[in-house]
Structure formats: structure tokens, C-alpha cells
Amino acid sequence: MTDKVVYVERVSITPAAEKVIDRLRAQHGELMFHQSGGCCDGSAPMCFAIDDFKIGSRDVCMGEIHGCKFYMGADQFEYYRNCETIVDVVEGRGASFSLEIPLGLRFITTSRLYNEGELERVRPVAVG
Amino acid sequence: MSYQRPVFKEQYENYIGGKWVAPVDGNYFEDTSPIDGELVTRIPQSTSKDIDLAVAAAWEAAPTWNKTTAAERSMLLFRIADRIEENIEQIAVVETCDNGKGVRETLGADLPLVIDEFRYFAGCIRTEAGSVTKVDPELVTMEIHEPLGVVGAIIPWNFPLLMAAWKIVPALAAGNCMVLKPAEQTPVSILILMEIIGDMLPPGILNIVNGFGAEAGKPLASHPGIKKIAFTGETTTGRLIAQYASENIIPVSLELGGKSPNIFLESVMAEDDEFLDKAIEGLVLFALNQGQVCTCPSRALVQESMFEKFMEKCLPRVAAIDMGDPYELTTMMGAQASNDQHQKIMSYLDIGRQEGAELLCGGNVYKHDKYPNGYYIEPTIFKGHNKMRIFQEEIFGPVLSVTTFKDEDEALEIANDTLYGLGSGVWTRDIHQAQKFIDGIQAGRVWVNCYHVYPSGASFGGYKNSGIGRENHHMMLNNYRHTKNVLVSYNKNKMGFF
Numbered sequence: 001m002t003d004k005v006v007y008v009e010r011v012s013i014t015p016a017a018e019k020v021i022d023r024l025r026a027q028h029g030e031l032m033f034h035q036s037g038g039c040c041d042g043s044a045p046m047c048f049a050i051d052d053f054k055i056g057s058r059d060v061c062m063g064e065i066h067g068c069k070f071y072m073g074a075d076q077f078e079y080y081r082n083c084e085t086i087v088d089v090v091e092g093r094g095a096s097f098s099l100e101i102p103l104g105l106r107f108i109t110t111s112r113l114y115n116e117g118e119l120e121r122v123r124p125v126a127v128g
Numbered sequence: 129m130s131y132q133r134p135v136f137k138e139q140y141e142n143y144i145g146g147k148w149v150a151p152v153d154g155n156y157f158e159d160t161s162p163i164d165g166e167l168v169t170r171i172p173q174s175t176s177k178d179i180d181l182a183v184a185a186a187w188e189a190a191p192t193w194n195k196t197t198a199a200e201r202s203m204l205l206f207r208i209a210d211r212i213e214e215n216i217e218q219i220a221v222v223e224t225c226d227n228g229k230g231v232r233e234t235l236g237a238d239l240p241l242v243i244d245e246f247r248y249f250a251g252c253i254r255t256e257a258g259s260v261t262k263v264d265p266e267l268v269t270m271e272i273h274e275p276l277g278v279v280g281a282i283i284p285w286n287f288p289l290l291m292a293a294w295k296i297v298p299a300l301a302a303g304n305c306m307v308l309k310p311a312e313q314t315p316v317s318i319l320i321l322m323e324i325i326g327d328m329l330p331p332g333i334l335n336i337v338n339g340f341g342a343e344a345g346k347p348l349a350s351h352p353g354i355k356k357i358a359f360t361g362e363t364t365t366g367r368l369i370a371q372y373a374s375e376n377i378i379p380v381s382l383e384l385g386g387k388s389p390n391i392f393l394e395s396v397m398a399e400d401d402e403f404l405d406k407a408i409e410g411l412v413l414f415a416l417n418q419g420q421v422c423t424c425p426s427r428a429l430v431q432e433s434m435f436e437k438f439m440e441k442c443l444p445r446v447a448a449i450d451m452g453d454p455y456e457l458t459t460m461m462g463a464q465a466s467n468d469q470h471q472k473i474m475s476y477l478d479i480g481r482q483e484g485a486e487l488l489c490g491g492n493v494y495k496h497d498k499y500p501n502g503y504y505i506e507p508t509i510f511k512g513h514n515k516m517r518i519f520q521e522e523i524f525g526p527v528l529s530v531t532t533f534k535d536e537d538e539a540l541e542i543a544n545d546t547l548y549g550l551g552s553g554v555w556t557r558d559i560h561q562a563q564k565f566i567d568g569i570q571a572g573r574v575w576v577n578c579y580h581v582y583p584s585g586a587s588f589g590g591y592k593n594s595g596i597g598r599e600n601h602h603m604m605l606n607n608y609r610h611t612k613n614v615l616v617s618y619n620k621n622k623m624g625f626f
Binding site: 034035036037038039040041042043044046048052053054056073075076079080083090091092093094095096097098099101102104106108109110111112113 | 157160173284285286311312313340341342343345346360361362363364365366367368371383384385386420421422466467468469471472475476478479482483515517520521522523524547548593594
């Protein structure tokens with residue numbers, strides 16, 4: 001008999017961001033996240049209705065936050081392997097198609113580097 | 129020279145069919161200035177109903193505008209350029225208020241480049257000629273251009289008017305009508321521009337609909353009445369827009385940013401002269417527009433042999449960046465465009481520290497004496513290595529990541545080790561060395577011994593994840609029109625198959 005592995009999550013969420021997800025879910029149904037790259041509002045998570053954004057066959061699913069899958073492009077994920085991604089929310093007026101923007105709020109991600117002990121137990125990712 | 133914060137109306141409307149039109153649902157959002165955090169005005173929070181109105185108005189104008197002569201369109205573009213030039217100070221100060229950048233930049237770069245874009249394309253369409261070829265003595269082939277009809281554009285907030293001009297001008301020059309959605313952080317400058325130039329435009333050729341991406345951007349990008357969509361922004365929304373475009377089988381152009389290398393080779397320090405002075409400024413240009421430039425030279429690669437001496441000269445130049453009142457001409461760096469951008473930049477300052485990058489200067493929020501509620505960040509330089517996230521991800525703030533290289537090959541390897549390929553810079557006194565980098569860099573723009581220069585006629589666009597298509601060049605005209613081939617036979621005899 002083997003001990004069950006307790007995974008360290010790759011992505012987590014703050015209580016404030018969970019509340020925003022609840023508001024958006026009531027309005028738009030089931031949701032998902034995709035971390036963006038590039039200019040302007042890039043390097044930030046985008047929240048969409050689950051069927052609106054087509055997940056690419058190479059996109060990486062890093063885990064679930066408050067019932068929403070969190071994805072990232074495979075090449076960008078290479079630079080996120082060693083840190084926990086924490087989804088938070090701030091006041092602001094991002095420009096993108098992310099659903100929270102009309103609320104005058106913006107999801108952002110912060111990061112925390114894993115220590116060596118944690119790195120061995122990080123949850124495996126799913127691709128596509 | 130100091131300017132005053134402009135006075136705005138309490139509320140603006142959409143600009144549709146040559147008229148100011150209230151949003152159908154009657155909702156507005158508050159536009160604030162990042163300089164002081166205070167209200168600017170109220171802006172329509174439009175929906176698909178407003179996009180439908182605008183697309184219909186554009187199609188009403190299209191049959192006439194699509195068939196205007198190049199001479200007519202050229203004259204209109206020249207006249208618009210003159211009108212903007214006559215009002216340059218007013219428009220520049222509005223842009224400063226809405227975006228946060230100093231008037232030093234809006235007056236010295238943004239608006240002059242907008243004006244030049246109109247004049248450049250006005251000239252291009254008068255000098256064009258199609259192609260006619262005799263395939264054989266009795267068969268002639270002709271390539272004829274026709275406008276697409278009505279096109280759409282979604283504009284970013286970092287250069288609100290310039291990025292709008294890069295899309296509006298080739299579209300109108302090619303004979304199209306347009307529906308444009310400005311960024312929600314910076315919606316007002318283009319509305320002021322329409323107040324200034326609206327009387328010159330045939331109604332419906334240029335329609336401005338404001339609102340949020342999910343509510344107004346999506347219905348525009350997915351509208352079956354739009355025959356091409358142009359977008360500048362980030363990669364996930366770029367993918368989404370390409371996805372919507374695929375539903376209607378229309379072309380899409382995407383400019384999605386970069387993580388541009390700025391390479392300084394040791395010959396730069398061979399003399400202590402004006403060129404060295406220029407190269408030092410070249411490194412400090414990461415702070416232009418508060419770093420909110422798609423081509424921000426946010427990775428400096430400095431040859432190891434001169435690293436310390438070169439940085440000794442650069443750091444005082446960064447320390448000398450004047451962060452005074454953005455309405456003063458002497459101020460070099462203003463506010464970040466919004467609170468969420470400010471917070472995001474702070475998160476990357478934290479990531480840089482966690483990853484063990486060495487902080488050479490800055491690294492904190494800047495507390496502005498006059499505007500304590502504005503969004504300011506100290507110009508910041510980290511030293512680290514290219515695998516760190518601060519070297520790989522676009523921070524879109526005044527944050528430079530600097531590293532060293534031993535030789536040309538290593539410099540090229542680091543320069544190209546990025547997901548993006550928009551801008552790049554090479555600084556050297558050796559023309560052969562310059563050629564090696566021009567050839568080896570995978571990016572749509574290589575600046576040699578200069579940076580952040582954007583003349584009309586110099587194409588702009590990216591390799592890799594930086595996007596699809598080019599702007600700011602006459603080749604863009606063909607992105608906004610069909611090519612119709614006409615084959616004319618002067619031979620009276622049948623082909624002989626049947």
C-alpha cells in the first residue's frame with residue numbers, strides 16, 4: 001500500500017477573486033481562464049465563458065481555481081514551472097475581452113517560487 | 129512650459145454615421161486620468177446593438193466612399209493632417225490626461241507621427257499604379273484593387289491616437305469605411321479628435337463605438353458585416369479575435385507585443401563621444417512612455433567586457449529621469465495607464481526579486497508629490513539571466529532586465545531566445561558586426577544605432593508570437609483591399625477543347 005501523494009497546486013486563488021468568479025458565473029455560466037502574454041494587458045489572466053475560447057491542442061491546463069480550469073500556452077508555461085501562480089483581483093480598467101472588466105475590476109496573477117521540497121510534489125499538468 | 133488639465137464635457141457619445149449617438153441601452157462608464165486618479169468624463173458602455181448601428185452606418189456610406197477616386201481620398205487625408213496640426217496642442221494635452229504620458233511625448237512624438245501617417249498614405253495612393261502584363265500578344269492580365277467595404281479595428285491604450293491612425297489611415301486610403309473601438313482606459317482622445325475633424329468626413333466612413341471588450345469588442349470582431357479586423361493587444365485576445373475572424377472567414381492582422389532585445393557591443397565604448405552618449409540614451413529608452421510600448425527595449429544585452437563601465441554611465445542617466453508633472457514639457461516619465469497595470473508591474477518587481485535578479489536601481493512605487501493618487505513607478509533595472517520571467521514576459525512598465533554576453537554568437541542566441549520577435553536594437557561602431565545582427569535577429573524591426581524611431585513608411589510588425597501582418601507601410605493598403613484579376617483576350621479564335 002502506498003501513501004497518497006498530496007500535490008502542491010500550480011495555481012491558486014484569493015478569496016476576493018473567488019467572489020468575483022461567483023458574480024461572473026451567475027451572469028455568464030461556467031468559466032475558464034487563459035493566461036495571456038504580450039503587450040498591453042498581457043501577462044495577466046483572461047476569464048471567458050467556457051465555450052467562448054477555443055483551447056489549443058498544446059495549451060497546458062495548470063489546475064482548477066474555484067471550479068474554473070486555468071490554462072496557459074505551452075511555451076509560456078516553460079517559464080512558470082517553478083512557481084505557484086496566484087490569481088487575485090484588483091480595481092482597474094483592463095482592456096481585453098476578459099469578463100470582469102465591466103465590473104471595474106481586473107484579475108491579475110502574482111507568483112511564488114516553490115521551495116525544493118514542494119517542487120517534487122507539484123501537480124502534473126494536462127495538455128490540450 | 130506647462131499645460132493645464134483639459135476641461136471635458138460631462139459625457140461623450142458614440143460617433144456613428146457622422147452624428148453623436150447615445151448608446152442604445154443608455155449605459156456609461158467613468159473614464160479617469162491615471163495622472164491624478166480623478167474623473168475625466170463618462171463614456172458609452174456600448175453593446176452589440178451599438179455595433180450593429182455603426183456597421184449599418186458604415187455600409188450605408190460604403191457604396192459611395194468605396195468608389196471615390198484616389199485623388200479625393202488623398203485630398204481628404206491631407207486636409208485632416210492639416211486640421212490635426214492646427215490643433216496639435218489641444219489634442220496632445222487630452223492624450224496626456226487620458227493616458228498618463230507626458231506632454232513631452234504626446235507633443236514630440238505621438239501627434240507628429242499621427243499627422244505624418246495621414247500625409248504618408250495620402251501620398252502613397254497618388255503614386256500607386258496597378259500591374260498590367262501581356263501574357264502573350266493577345267492576352268492581357270490586370271491586377272486591380274478594390275476596397276473590402278467595411279472593416280473593424282480594436283485599439284490599445286498605450287498610443288491611443290497613433291495606433292488608431294495606423295489602422296484608420298490605410299483603411300480609409302484604400303477606400304474602406306471603418307468601425308473602431310478604442311481602449312476603455314483611453315477612450316476620450318479620439319472622441320475629441322472626431323469633434324475636431326468630423327465635419328470634414330463624409331458621414332459613416334469612420335464610426336467610433338466605445339465600450340468593453342466582452343460587450344462591444346466581441347460583437348465587432350465577430351460581426352458578419354466586417355470584412356477585416358485589425359487588433360493590437362495581447363496574445364490571448366489575439367487568439368480569440370483570430371477565432372472570431374475564422375467564423376466569418378475574414379483576414380485578421382494582429383500586433384501582440386514583444387520582449388525586445390537591445391544589444392550593446394563593446395565598440396560602443398571605444399570613444400567617449402556623441403555616439404556613446406546616444407547609445408546610453410538608447411539603453412534608457414526602456415522608460416519611454418513608461419515602458420508601455422510593444423517594442424519597449426526591455427532586455428538590454430551588454431557585452432561582458434564593458435558591462436560595468438557602460439552601466440556606470442547609464443545608471444546616472446536613469447537617475448536623472450524627471451518624474452514631475454506630466455503636463456510640464458520637462459517631465460520625462462508620467463503615470464502608468466491604470467491601477468491594474470500598476471499592480472501588475474509591481475507583481476513583476478516582486479517576481480524579479482524572488483528569482484534572485486539583482487536590483488540596480490528603482491524597484492518601487494514612485495510617490496508623486498503633486499499627484500498622490502496617480503499610478504507611478506520608479507524606472508527600474510534588474511540584472512539577471514535570460515531564463516528569468518522578467519526577461520521572458522512583457523511587463524509593460526519602466527522595467528529593464530539587463531544581462532551580459534561574451535561574443536556575437538552568444539548575443540544572438542540570447543536575443544532570439546524569446547517567444548516574441550517585434551523590435552530589436554543593435555549598437556556598434558563596426559558595420560560588419562551590425563550586418564551579422566541584422567541578418568541573425570528574428571524580429572520584424574532591427575534598429576541599428578538608434579531605437580524607438582517610427583517614421584511612416586517603415587513597416588512594423590512581428591515574428592513568432594508577436595503577431596500577423598505589418599502596419600505603417602504602403603503594403604498595408606493591400607491588407608485593406610481585394611485584388612481582382614482581369615484577363616482580357618484579344619484573340620478571336622476558340623481554345624479548341626470543345
